[in-house]
Amino acid sequence: MRLSSTCTAAGAALLGAQVVAGITLDLNSHDSIKSAASTVAHGMMRFYNGNVTGGIVGMLPGPYYWWESGAMWGSLIDYWYYTGDTTYNSFVTEGLLYQVGPNKDYMPPNQTKSEGNDDQGFWGLAAMSAAELKFPNPPDDKPQWLALAQAVFNSQAIRWDNSTCGGGLRWQIFTFNNGYNYKNTISNGCFFNMAARLGKYTGNQTYVDWAERMWDWVENVGLMSPGYAFYDGTDDTINCTQQNHIQWTYNAGVFLLGSATMWNITNSPVWYDRTWAIFNATSVFFSPTVANVMYEVACEPNGNCDIDQRSFKAYLARWMAASTKVAPFLTNAVMIKINASAAAAALQCSGGNDGTTCGLQWTKLGVWDGNTGVGEQMSAMEVIQSTLIQSVAGPVTNDTGGTSKGNYAAGTGGDTNPGAPTGTITTGDKAGAGILTAVILVGILGGAWWMVA
Template identity: 55%
Template sequence: MPNFLHRATVAAVSLLLASGHVHAYDFDPQSTDSIKDVAQQLAADLMSMYNGNQVGQTPGLLPQPYYWWEAGALMGALIDYWYYTGDTTYNEITQQGMLHQVGPYNDFMPPNQTLTEGNDDQGFWGMAAMSAAEYNFQNPEPGQPQWLALAQAVFNTQAARWDTEHCNGGLRWQIFTWNNGFDYKNSISQACFFNLAARLALYTGNSSYADWATKTWDWMVAVEFIDENYRIYDGATVGHNCTDITPYEFSYNVGGFLLGAAAMVEYSNKAMKTDNAAIWHERVDGLLNSTELIFFFGDDVNDKVMIEVACERT
């Protein structure tokens, strides 16, 4: 993986998985052994909440009160964990959980999630499948859906939902009309879609994915969900033509767009589009700089702490 994309990946994973839980670990960022040791502890702590591999439980699901999308984020985190540490402890559990949730059409649309599944929820599972493809995670058996095909299926179903009738584009938060939030377009749904489009462009070399990534970013800017300082706001309702912006800022929005923008830098470089690469590089830098100002608090670099500003006190 190119070094630039590698750095953005690490930052994006951290932002996508940020939460309000507080736990102390003895961590030395200058030591590879320390990094792997803390990662192992984190993975074990995460898996202490998971029972989907036990008899009578459902693979891929976390117990209440955790949502289906959070289980998808967990699967993606476990794939990242294996890739960066080489520890295969959770690989079988991860593969089992991923494949159990693909649904009858192999697009992460399981019927038992129709009461809660939004575009962002589906997107988290699609991003996990994309990571599995990029990292060459252990492949499913022949006859089972493969990682790249799963990521592409999520992208295809979401591209078909791009809604130009309201707000001149964008994805709604919810997929089904009966769910609260169907009248809302939010940044995390766009972030997941953009993330997939950009990474599929880089992985396949197909320019149509890059066009969708550009289209999504441009729409976010047009409706001012991304402002001139690269701050990303939660979303707005279709009834007000997406002008009643909810100003909450969440780190996972930045994480999704950051990794996608980094992938667009690499795609543009490979396609010999140096002007485009420069534009996307500027956006990566803008997101990173904005993130440091918004989500990290402290007097200096040595004691800064990351918080979720929308729901934690500074």
């Protein structure tokens, strides 16, 4: 694969510097890219203990929350898709099936007291990717990938809440959880993304209509700015009249792929313009000092990224790359950023005892920043393997070779309230993929220095 001739001088300098430190990565060599992704994947899986005594199948140990386990399985589906390496396939299948819950909708009893719509959404999106990318199907007597994605979608469609703010999904599912009054963008974005992709995969207009409905709500309630910046969320106790203007990479990414898919379905100039506008607005997430290198603008510069936020770049990289398969007009612009970010990420993977542990701040070229964790590994792996997007086939549908079995009625039974918790839910109990409610409300009502306007 050749890099675009429009790569910047800074990007070219990065490519030339890769052999100096960190993981060796030659973006002109598929074998080199696959080897680098393999090294990072191995480093990520060292944090997983669900296959050993004392671990829980499908779940990362603390301090990682349940949602990030689903996100990790999604990243390993991508890993198989890009590299063809089946090393982790059995772990992926086992993990995704073990956590489905008794109603096969990713509402397992060990999580429902603290589970948010965004948490469930990340597991559903992993199942959606498995269906689209033809990840090996589960045994016939087990839940199937498409049906699991449909179950998550259906269970969330039932939760659409017109009682405040004219609709949308709440962050938390049950009333007793802190954050129930917060309608956050990632929960609604996951639903929009899944609706669009289910519409494409199945050809069912109902999903497309739901995607349109969600887009309109997000726009009307002000979670998306006129310049297509996506904000963190809004408080329904004030009828969503104010928004938390913090921007995260994953919110932009989840809407980018959803919008690109809607363009692919409709071929509408409206969705074409929206897709370009979302992509252009992602410029806030690329360093002003190291050209085209991704960073988490709300927390990286001041070292305040929490456990969740350290994984967010993985999803922007994932969904930017995937967008090029359904909206090819994005390809050149996306790949300039993916290639430069991958080169920088490889350089940052130069720490730890093995000399290949990945840090967080890719803009610190070749100097490991001392950070380490699942999020750091996942982000580096996703952006590195995403450089192979032009060499793999696009997502399948029911009409183009898809083999995953669906169930349109999955997840329509409604939620079973697990009952009030026996004690106060603490910060450690929370499974939310976003920032905690107390911090959110400070951002809405008092402003936050790390806000991005």
